[in-house]
Amino acid sequence: MSIFTVASRYAKSLLDLTEEQGHLDAVKKDMDGVISVLKSNSELLAVLKNPIIKGDRKRNILAAIFDGKINSTVLSFFYLLVNKGRAAILLDIAQEFVREYNEEKGIVKASVTSATALSEGNLAALQEIIAAETMATVILKNVVDPSLIGGFTVRVGDKQIDASIAGKLGKLEKHFAAQGV
Incomplete structure (x- = not known):
């Protein structure tokens, strides 16, 4: 399955969930910030893409960066991505979320x-x-x-x-x- 297809499915799931919770606009703003952080920090991207680094370490890094700064649902979603071995495409998912949000709006x-x-x-x-x-x-x-x-x-x-x-x-x-x- 292509990265785009996987990213699109995860993004759509998060979009649907946050829309149900009534936090869609706030989460979109959070995702804009996440994209900015990820694009400006190549070392963070390298850590997320590195299969040798354990999931616990990746979750701790994401928590240190984003805990209290983004919606708790989004942070839990990131943890799910790490658990599923999808941390490497976190940036792709965030970008696809914003694209789908824009399309919906x-x-x-x-x-x-x-x-x-x-x-x-x-x-x-x-x-x-x-x-x-x-x-x-x-x-x-x-x-x-x-x-x-x-x-x-x-x-x-x-x-x-x-x-x-x-x-x-x-x-x-x-x-x-x-x-x-």
């Missing part, structure tokens, strides 16, 4: 990459356009990449629109190469 993440930072007005206008197209609440992030020269690229899920000068120059170069010019 009708939230779409999008990013716009531009040569310079966009104004708040431009970001708001673009956010409205994406929201109208996707029929969802949009969380929009602006990434600055001077190599675009000008224009922008927008990514929503697995779709991308490239309206950058660098992208247009690349297409022109491919066209000329195909023509043998």
Whole structure:
């Protein structure tokens, strides 16, 4: 079974449980924090993925880091993952939980990459356009990449629109190469 399938099943179980308990929004916030901690600490990830380190040690480490800082249901869930030998995919499960939460709440993440930072007005206008197209609440992030020269690229899920000068120059170069010019 793939890691994605396993992560998705565990995430869905936690999502259903916390929704029943009425703690879904708080747990989502906790999971955002857990993802941040795990991504910023490669040593912790290495410990969780190491099959030589005993489950008791992994549970103690998770308790030391998260006890009193996250919902007790989430911490118990982490202990269950350790007991089941799934500590190695804790980050994957947390990310999948957030993705499923966003899907359930009708939230779409999008990013716009531009040569310079966009104004708040431009970001708001673009956010409205994406929201109208996707029929969802949009969380929009602006990434600055001077190599675009000008224009922008927008990514929503697995779709991308490239309206950058660098992208247009690349297409022109491919066209000329195909023509043998």
